[in-house]
Amino acid sequence: MKELQRKQGIRRIVYSIPSLIILSIIALILTKGALGVMNKERTSSELSKDLEEKAAALVLREQELREGVRRLETEEGIKDEIREKFSVTEEGELVAVIIDDRGASSSTDSSTLPWYKKLWLAIMGDK
Numbered sequence: 001m002k003e004l005q006r007k008q009g010i011r012r013i014v015y016s017i018p019s020l021i022i023l024s025i026i027a028l029i030l031t032k033g034a035l036g037v038m039n040k041e042r043t044s045s046e047l048s049k050d051l052e053e054k055a056a057a058l059v060l061r062e063q064e065l066r067e068g069v070r071r072l073e074t075e076e077g078i079k080d081e082i083r084e085k086f087s088v089t090e091e092g093e094l095v096a097v098i099i100d101d102r103g104a105s106s107s108t109d110s111s112t113l114p115w116y117k118k119l120w121l122a123i124m125g126d127k
Contacts, residue, residue, distance in 0.1 A: 013019060071077035082088060089095055113121070 072081060079090070
């Protein structure tokens, strides 16, 4: 009988409102900690992916630069780079200059005038 009363006393203490409130607070604290860890894991995973992408881009850039350096180590590569940067030619080479015909249009072209000037010219006529 005393054993039964002891078990009921323990059960009464465990299921009392203050002990349930304390257990609920502990559960909330543990849940908050678990959610914090999950958020940190997600953030670090995204950061890791970003860093991997940057590393891959840097590897590609390094390959491009190495190819550029190899090209500049040759005589032909140096000449091509000088031609591209400074618009020069070697002795004996000829340069062809191509001019677009659109640059020779008149200054009173109706497509370049604003609407009010077109109206004025339509009323007053060209002078």
